[in-house]
Amino acid sequence: MDPTTAPFWEAAERGELRVQRCGRCGHHQFYPRPFCLQCDAEGLDWVTVAGRGRIYSKTVVRVPLVTGFEPPYVVAIVELNEGPYLMGNVDSVDCKIGDEVVLRWQQRDHKYPVPVFAVVSPPR
Amino acid sequence: MGAAESALGRVENQSELSMAALASREALAEAGLTLKDVDGLFVNYMGQEGSVQVGEYLGIEPRYSDSSDLGGAAFEAFVHHAMLAVHSGHCDVALITYASRQRSRKSRPMALTEDDQSLMGQFELPYGLPAPIGHYALAAARHMHEYGTTPEQLAEVAVAARAWAALNPKAWAREPLTVADVLATPMMCDPLRKLDCCLRTDGGGAIVIAGKDHARNAAKRAIRVIGVGESQRAWNIAQSRDLTSTPGAAAGRHAFAMAGIAPSDVDVFEPYDCFTIAVLLHLEDLGFCERGGAGEFAKSGALRPGGKLPSMTSGGGLSYCHPGALGLLLLVEAVRQLRGEAGARQVPDAKIAVAHGIGGVLSTSATVVLARD
Numbered sequence: 152m153d154p155t156t157a158p159f160w161e162a163a164e165r166g167e168l169r170v171q172r173c174g175r176c177g178h179h180q181f182y183p184r185p186f187c188l189q190c191d192a193e194g195l196d197w198v199t200v201a202g203r204g205r206i207y208s209k210t211v212v213r214v215p216l217v218t219g220f221e222p223p224y225v226v227a228i229v230e231l232n233e234g235p236y237l238m239g240n241v242d243s244v245d246c247k248i249g250d251e252v253v254l255r256w257q258q259r260d261h262k263y264p265v266p267v268f269a270v271v272s273p274p275r
Numbered sequence: 276m277g278a279a280e281s282a283l284g285r286v287e288n289q290s291e292l293s294m295a296a297l298a299s300r301e302a303l304a305e306a307g308l309t310l311k312d313v314d315g316l317f318v319n320y321m322g323q324e325g326s327v328q329v330g331e332y333l334g335i336e337p338r339y340s341d342s343s344d345l346g347g348a349a350f351e352a353f354v355h356h357a358m359l360a361v362h363s364g365h366c367d368v369a370l371i372t373y374a375s376r377q378r379s380r381k382s383r384p385m386a387l388t389e390d391d392q393s394l395m396g397q398f399e400l401p402y403g404l405p406a407p408i409g410h411y412a413l414a415a416a417r418h419m420h421e422y423g424t425t426p427e428q429l430a431e432v433a434v435a436a437r438a439w440a441a442l443n444p445k446a447w448a449r450e451p452l453t454v455a456d457v458l459a460t461p462m463m464c465d466p467l468r469k470l471d472c473c474l475r476t477d478g479g480g481a482i483v484i485a486g487k488d489h490a491r492n493a494a495k496r497a498i499r500v501i502g503v504g505e506s507q508r509a510w511n512i513a514q515s516r517d518l519t520s521t522p523g524a525a526a527g528r529h530a531f532a533m534a535g536i537a538p539s540d541v542d543v544f545e546p547y548d549c550f551t552i553a554v555l556l557h558l559e560d561l562g563f564c565e566r567g568g569a570g571e572f573a574k575s576g577a578l579r580p581g582g583k584l585p586s587m588t589s590g591g592g593l594s595y596c597h598p599g600a601l602g603l604l605l606l607v608e609a610v611r612q613l614r615g616e617a618g619a620r621q622v623p624d625a626k627i628a629v630a631h632g633i634g635g636v637l638s639t640s641a642t643v644v645l646a647r648d
Contacts, residue, residue, distance in 0.1 A: 153392045160397075182394055182511075208420070208518055210412035211465040212405060220403035228413060228513045238513040240402050248420040261391075265401045 152263065155183050158197045160263045166256050168202040168266070170235055171195040181235035202254030202266070204231040211244050219260075227252075229268055239266040246270050276490065276497050277302035277483035278610035281374045283596045284447055286477040291321065292332045294374035294479045299333065302481040307492040308368055315339040315366030315484075317357055318373060319349035320600055329372060339366035346634020347547055348505070348526075350482070350602035351641035355503035357484040367485065371606075374479025375599040399511050405464065407549065408472060410636035412464035414518040415552035419466060421519055421567065424555065426466055428570030430457035432551035433470050433593050435578035440590025442580065442620035447476050448594045471551040473591075478598030480607045498613050501627075502536065502644030504529025512636050519567075521633060523560035523640035530642035531561070536627060538562045541644075543612045543628040544584050545605040548591040554578070557631050561642070585622045588612055602632035606643065613647040 152160045159182075162169040171180040173187035173195050186193045209227035212220065225241040229252055241252065251271040256264035279301035281294035289297075295318075303309055316337040318325040326340035339360045345352045350371055357369035376382075390396055404410065418424045434454055440446035452470070460469035490497035506522035506529075509515040531537070538561060546557040555569035563584055564572040578586040589595040589608040596604060609628035611617045630643045 152397065156394075156397060182398055182514075208413040208417040210404075210409055210416055210467075211462075212403065212409060213462045213464065216405035216408070216463075217403040224403060226402045226404040226409060226413075228518075236513040236516070238399050238402055238404070238511075248416060259401070261401060 155185070159183065162199065163256060163263050167199045168254055169197045169199050170231070170233065172198040179231070179233040179235055181237060200231060200233050202231070203271070204229045204237075204252060206241065206246060206248050206250045206252060207236060208248055209241060209246060227268060237266065239268050241268045241270065243270050276306035276485045276493055277308070277481070277495070278305065278607040279481050280445070280604065280607055281479035283445055283478040283598070284476050285378055286376055287379055291374045291376055291479070292329065295321070295329060295372040295481065296333055298374065298479055298481040299370055299372045302483045303370070305493065305495045306483045306485060306489060307494050308483065308485070308489070310335055312368045313337060313370045315357060315360050315369035317341045317353035317369060317371040319344055320373060320375065337366065339369070345505070345507070345639040345641065347549065347600040347602045348632030348634035348639045348641040349600070350606060351630055351632040351643045352505045352639070354482070354484060354500055354606065354643045355505055355641060358500050358503055361484060361486050368489070369484040370481060371484070371603065372479070372481040373600060373603045376477040377599045378475050378477045395511050399513065407636045408467060409464050410512050411550040411552050412467045413512065414556065414637060415466050415550070417518045418552060418555065422570065424567070424570040426458060427454050428574050429466070429471055429551040429555070430454040431573045432548065432554045432578065433457050435573065435582070436548060436587040436591040436593035438579050439588050439620055440594035442618070443590050443595055446590035446595040447474050448590070467550060467552070473549045473593050473597040473601070476596045476598055478596040478604065480603045482603060482606050496614050496647070498610050499646045499648055500643060501646045502530040502532070502534025503642070504533065505639070505641035507639045508637065510635060510638055515637065518637070519556070521556050521560055521637050521640055523557055523631060523633060523642065526640040526642040527561040527631065530644050534644040534646075536644060541584065541627050541629050542625040543588055543609060543622050544586040545588065545609045545628065545630040546586055547601055547605060547631060547633045548587050548593050549597070549601065549633065551593070553633060554586065557633070561629070561631060580620065588617065588620050588622060600634070602634070605630040605632060609643070609645050613645055
């Protein structure tokens with residue numbers, strides 16, 4: 152956590168996914184910045200979103216390359232329905248790009264819970 | 276003006292600094308110059324305030340220095356920076372150098388190390404994505420999804436690199452390799468297999484850039500820099516909106532426009548082949564083929580010896596040498612090809628060569644167009 156991301160992590164502790172929303176242009180922004188990257192307006196709001204989206208890309212890590220992670224496991228980039236991309240683990244090694252996913256919070260060794268995505272349905 | 280490799284492969288009787296220093300002297304000798312002539316110094320990955328550490332070792336006090344960390348693409352970017360510095364009279368002789376002993380020292384980190392307060396520490400490191408292979412795997416998976424690129428097409432890049440390496444006595448891996456061999460290696464991060472990944476070797480080199488007045492005193496034929504370009508995108512990969520292209524598209528556009536060339540003018544291509552997918556992205560970014568067409572382009576044999584676009588002619592990072600950052604050695608090979616010094620792997624009558632670097636995790640790119648007069 153840093154001073155600019157505190158609202159995100161404090162919401163995560165309550166099980167909520169919060170991202171910034173620009174009051175002027177409606178752009179949803181993640182990670183947070185002091186202004187909107189799309190229209191340059193200042194004073195963005197924090198909004199709670201559903202944590203639903205689709206897998207933009209994913210890989211299954213098959214070899215033990217990172218301490219503390221037991222292969223195989225999935226790392227994905229999820230495009231939230233509101234637009235931002237978010238990295239997270241996915242609970243199924245069979246997931247595919249385009250799958251609809253929903254965010255679940257998982258408490259690990261870190262102070263704050265981290266997002267883990269669950270597959271809702273395969274792509275149409 | 277000068278180009279040299281350091282000791283390569285497994286180097287146990289040198290330090291990084293001595294490797295870089297010896298390569299620097301060799302490159303300067305090609306240019307008819309010595310260390311005393313160097314007044315511009317460009318280094319990356321040589322420790323904190325790297326230009327100072329290297330300058331001290333070389334016993335020089337340059338009036339222009341640059342340790343910009345643009346990852347493995349820094350060396351192509353340094354050609355850009357050095358050209359501007361020389362052109363504007365801020366230095367006369369620019370030396371770009373690098374060396375690593377990451378094989379001997381087993382020092383390649385697989386996780387980027389960032390403190391918890393960094394954005395990467397907060398939003399990417401908690402998920403165990405190994406760097407940089409995991410990042411390139413995400414790019415490869417998306418490229419396959421969008422364009423139907425196949426594992427066989429990726430493997431063909433490694434096969435082409437190996438075919439070149441077989442012609443290069445300095446290459447690390449020279450035994451014959453087939454697509455089936457590549458596909459039989461273990462999956463590391465889907466869809467990248469072991470031989471979709473570059474080597475981990477020791478190595479380094481040096482490049483000398485100087486004004487054309489120096490060309491007549493040079494011991495070897497001087498090569499002209501006719502185009503340079505660079506760009507950058509994301510450090511946190513989820514901040515990139517498109518993993519099927521890289522900042523190389525912009526870097527290449529700038530460099531080709533400056534050189535006044537089209538992709539079809541390029542005789543030799545030295546792409547940064549850290550992973551097979553990287554080469555496919557570079558081919559598309561630079562316009563050697565259509566978006567999504569690089570897999571087919573590679574499969575046609577275009578990259579191999581005798582192919583339409585001879586690429587990775589040293590054997591590349593996949594089969595020749597990958598000392599943590601390959602960018603400098605791409606330039607060395609491009610120079611060798613343009614001078615006609617490449618021996619069995621020489622591309623006949625090569626007049627225009629492109630060295631194209633990428634760095635970080637699809638984060639930075641820089642393109643250099645070189646020409647033989």
